[in-house]
Amino acid sequence: MKDMENLQALLPFAAIEQKENTCSLAVPGKNSYEAASLLKNSGFDYLRDIIGMDYGDTLGVIYSLSSSENPEIILFLKTATSDKAAPKFDSVIDLWDSADLYEREVHDFFGICFVNSPDMRRLFLRQDWRGFPLRKDYDARPEINPIPLGNENLAEMETLPVLDIMNADDKFEAHETVFDQSEYVVNFGPQHPATHGVLHLRVSLDGEVIRKIDPNFGYIHRGIEKMSEAYTYPQILHLTDRLDYLSGAINRHAVCLAVEKGLQLEVPERAHYIRTIIDELTRIASHLLGWGAMCMDMGSITAFVYGMRDREKIMDIFEETCGGRLMANYNVIGGVMADIHPNFQKRVKDFIPYMRKMLKEYHLLFTGNPIARGRMDGIGYLSREKAIALGATGPVGRASGWSNDTRKIDPYAAYAKAGFKEMLRTGGLTFDRYIIRLDEVEESLKILEQLIDNIPEGGYAAKTRAIIKLPEGEYFQRVEGARGEFCVYINSRGDKYPYRIKFRSPSMTLVNVLKAIVPGTKVADLIMLGGSLDYVIPCIDR
Amino acid sequence: MEVKNIRIRNMKTGDFKENEYLEEYLKELRANGVNIAVAKLDDLINWGRSNSVWPLTFATSCCGIEFMSLGAARYDFARFGWEVTRNSPRQADVIFCCGTIVHKMAPVLKRLYDQMAEPKYVMAFGACAIGGGPFKSSYHTVMGVDQIIPVDVYIPGCPPRPDAMIYGMMQLARKIKMQEFFSLSEEPGLMDFKRIKAKAFEAIKALKDMNPLKKDEKGGKR
Numbered sequence: 001m002k003d004m005e006n007l008q009a010l011l012p013f014a015a016i017e018q019k020e021n022t023c024s025l026a027v028p029g030k031n032s033y034e035a036a037s038l039l040k041n042s043g044f045d046y047l048r049d050i051i052g053m054d055y056g057d058t059l060g061v062i063y064s065l066s067s068s069e070n071p072e073i074i075l076f077l078k079t080a081t082s083d084k085a086a087p088k089f090d091s092v093i094d095l096w097d098s099a100d101l102y103e104r105e106v107h108d109f110f111g112i113c114f115v116n117s118p119d120m121r122r123l124f125l126r127q128d129w130r131g132f133p134l135r136k137d138y139d140a141r142p143e144i145n146p147i148p149l150g151n152e153n154l155a156e157m158e159t160l161p162v163l164d165i166m167n168a169d170d171k172f173e174a175h176e177t178v179f180d181q182s183e184y185v186v187n188f189g190p191q192h193p194a195t196h197g198v199l200h201l202r203v204s205l206d207g208e209v210i211r212k213i214d215p216n217f218g219y220i221h222r223g224i225e226k227m228s229e230a231y232t233y234p235q236i237l238h239l240t241d242r243l244d245y246l247s248g249a250i251n252r253h254a255v256c257l258a259v260e261k262g263l264q265l266e267v268p269e270r271a272h273y274i275r276t277i278i279d280e281l282t283r284i285a286s287h288l289l290g291w292g293a294m295c296m297d298m299g300s301i302t303a304f305v306y307g308m309r310d311r312e313k314i315m316d317i318f319e320e321t322c323g324g325r326l327m328a329n330y331n332v333i334g335g336v337m338a339d340i341h342p343n344f345q346k347r348v349k350d351f352i353p354y355m356r357k358m359l360k361e362y363h364l365l366f367t368g369n370p371i372a373r374g375r376m377d378g379i380g381y382l383s384r385e386k387a388i389a390l391g392a393t394g395p396v397g398r399a400s401g402w403s404n405d406t407r408k409i410d411p412y413a414a415y416a417k418a419g420f421k422e423m424l425r426t427g428g429l430t431f432d433r434y435i436i437r438l439d440e441v442e443e444s445l446k447i448l449e450q451l452i453d454n455i456p457e458g459g460y461a462a463k464t465r466a467i468i469k470l471p472e473g474e475y476f477q478r479v480e481g482a483r484g485e486f487c488v489y490i491n492s493r494g495d496k497y498p499y500r501i502k503f504r505s506p507s508m509t510l511v512n513v514l515k516a517i518v519p520g521t522k523v524a525d526l527i528m529l530g531g532s533l534d535y536v537i538p539c540i541d542r
Numbered sequence: 543m544e545v546k547n548i549r550i551r552n553m554k555t556g557d558f559k560e561n562e563y564l565e566e567y568l569k570e571l572r573a574n575g576v577n578i579a580v581a582k583l584d585d586l587i588n589w590g591r592s593n594s595v596w597p598l599t600f601a602t603s604c605c606g607i608e609f610m611s612l613g614a615a616r617y618d619f620a621r622f623g624w625e626v627t628r629n630s631p632r633q634a635d636v637i638f639c640c641g642t643i644v645h646k647m648a649p650v651l652k653r654l655y656d657q658m659a660e661p662k663y664v665m666a667f668g669a670c671a672i673g674g675g676p677f678k679s680s681y682h683t684v685m686g687v688d689q690i691i692p693v694d695v696y697i698p699g700c701p702p703r704p705d706a707m708i709y710g711m712m713q714l715a716r717k718i719k720m721q722e723f724f725s726l727s728e729e730p731g732l733m734d735f736k737r738i739k740a741k742a743f744e745a746i747k748a749l750k751d752m753n754p755l756k757k758d759e760k761g762g763k764r
């Protein structure tokens with residue numbers, strides 16, 4: 001889709017609104033599938049997210065789309081229905097593979113059903129949960145949903161309820177089960193050292209070979225999106241750090257940028273530079289941990305200890321300037337919380353050559369190790385088309401050859417001022433995903449090198465009002481987190497609280513990738529493949 | 543044993559802050575007629591117990607990363623003999639609750655705790671494990687692990703620094719040193735042979751009553 005004027009011709013029934021590089025299309029509920037498939041066929045092959053909405057008297061969904069050819073353009077396809085008792089839309093699962101988990105999420109939180117979707121189980125909450133928490137009229141009294149005493153009945157996870165439109169009462173009918181009666185199913189997690197968090201996978205095995213996996217989320221679902229609806233914007237910032245805690249500063253940056261865009265706040269140049277440097281340090285720390293954890297999954301404890309040791313250097317820099325180690329709590333609306341510590345520049349400059357030396361050591365120690373290569377080579381292939389269809393952004397997508405670096409596509413903060421390459425590989429194998437993280441650390445060091453001496457003088461934060469009220473409207477911001485595209489969508493009604501806030505978790509699609517690449521591999525590879533994708537579960541669960 | 547006689551490494555009682563708590567715990571034990579560790583054999587056993595506490599690797603969210611830092615090179619809890627992290631609760635002595643516990647996770651945590659062998663201890667790491675932390679107003683968060691299982695040591699912070707975690711671990715070591723290993727105490731969490739025996743009898747009886755055929759019908763797939 002080269003130019004947006006064609007859109008109206010393509011979708012005559014849509015109301016189109018355009019703002020900079022964002023375009024919203026509102027279509028009636030009955031046309032939603034038609035619109036989606038027309039858009040898909042005209043090049044919008046990346047479904048970023050599906051956002052559920054409770055507009056008050058109507059319920060709706062927003063499909064956030066982009067095209068891999070032309071990623072600057074963001075398209076919102078909106079649709080709504082006034083039938084609050086039994087809201088339903090056509091499923092787009094056959095158009096985009098990533099729709100699977102997104103639709104289940106919307107169903108879980110809003111009770112919206114997707115016709116023709118083969119799987120309408122709840123995604124995060126237990127199957128026996130009462131109510132739909134993100135609806136505005138949700139009753140949150142603890143008596144209705146007390147702390148459960150017993151384990152979840154896995155039999156309820158077994159059947160796939162499908163909304164059947166031929167059925168007069170619109171009942172959920174179980175057509176199929178996840179696993180066959182004859183299959184041998186093993187539970188993996190939620191309490192398992194190699195799941196990288198509390199992820200529950202049910203794995204169907206044929207001897208040692210995996211046939212199929214069924215992920216079960218929600219063991220760390222804290223309801224951050226709902227909580228945020230009652231919090232002011234500065235308060236929300238603290239919750240964003242705790243989504244994907246390994247790239248906390250980057251998440252927080254996204255929310256700050258979105259709010260600043262809404263307030264049309266001029267952020268000082270100095271703050272932009274500091275934020276960029278902090279983001280890149282965060283990315284390095286996250287990749288080091290990701291690298292160490294992946295190597296540990298392959299049995300190398302030494303690599304983990306090395307990664308953590310070098311990560312501590314970054315933690316020291318954070319501690320001096322931000323006051324916190326893991327939770328930097330540094331970005332605020334309008335800039336950063338405090339100016340950098342006098343030692344900051346020196347410390348970062350010391351760190352860069354040190355890290356370069358260590359990267360060499362990592363390669364010497366592990367990358368060339370025949371045992372490690374034996375484990376990684378030729379396993380876990382993800383093609384470029386599949387990566388786009390699944391929406392696997394970040395290092396995973398780039399290892400498959402999909403150029404999706406938001407820092408390049410839509411430069412924010414001081415990224416436009418630094419020269420760096422977007423790391424791309426074409427293999428799509430586990431080894432590519434392994435090596436691309438170390439390569440990205442190298443690029444991050446280059447960015448740091450260019451920026452650290454050029455931090456402009458001036459204020460570190462713009463003045464903001466004591467009470468921040470965002471003007472009515474929708475605000476969207478995407479940034480490049482350590483695991484992929486992190487997005488925040490804010491719908492404001494002119495209040496000091498958001499009407500709806502939605503975070504796009506880059507990790508969620510990665511679990512979908514796992515589901516796609518795992519069949520046919522061995523049990524031991526499952527753990528390593530999980531490590532190579534490097535997802536963070538609390539980011540998925542929110 | 544008096545509180546003032548307990549040393550952890552080279553730290554004496556005066557170096558610790560929360561001494562009143564231990565004094566009170568001691569009084570409480572005495573008042574309930576529980577023997578306090580006095581004998582030399584107890585001392586020896588407790589010396590061993592407090593220096594080789596095996597934690598369960600259990601982390602749900604952000605605090606878990608600081609727990610990993612604690613295990614890595616700089617903070618290195620191997621210095622205290624705590625590094626043998628176990629992946630099975632049946633082999634663990636202490637459960638480190640790192641991170642938020644939510645409704646869906648609560649039964650899992652309870653089950654893990656129940657699977658641990660006595661004597662067992664619980665440490666609540668971070669604001670979330672203590673009382674819900676930043677997610678106090680959420681519909682899906684459990685407001686502290688002590689709603690589900692008893693807690694021995696609370697370590698505040700969001701997340702607590704690894705140093706704070708070490709301090710908390712030393713506090714637990716002091717508690718362990720005070721208990722008499724061979725006593726028949728009534729305090730839950732301590733070795734309680736009477737209770738365990740009664741439970742075992744109950745379980746055996748229940749097994750006898752059970753109809754194996756009936757169970758098969760209900761069982762089904764796991």
Ligand code: SF4
Pocket residue numbers: 242603604605606640641642667668669670671675676699700701702
């Ligand atoms: S206490 Fe803070 S750091 Fe720890 S799990 Fe809770 S939110 Fe995360």
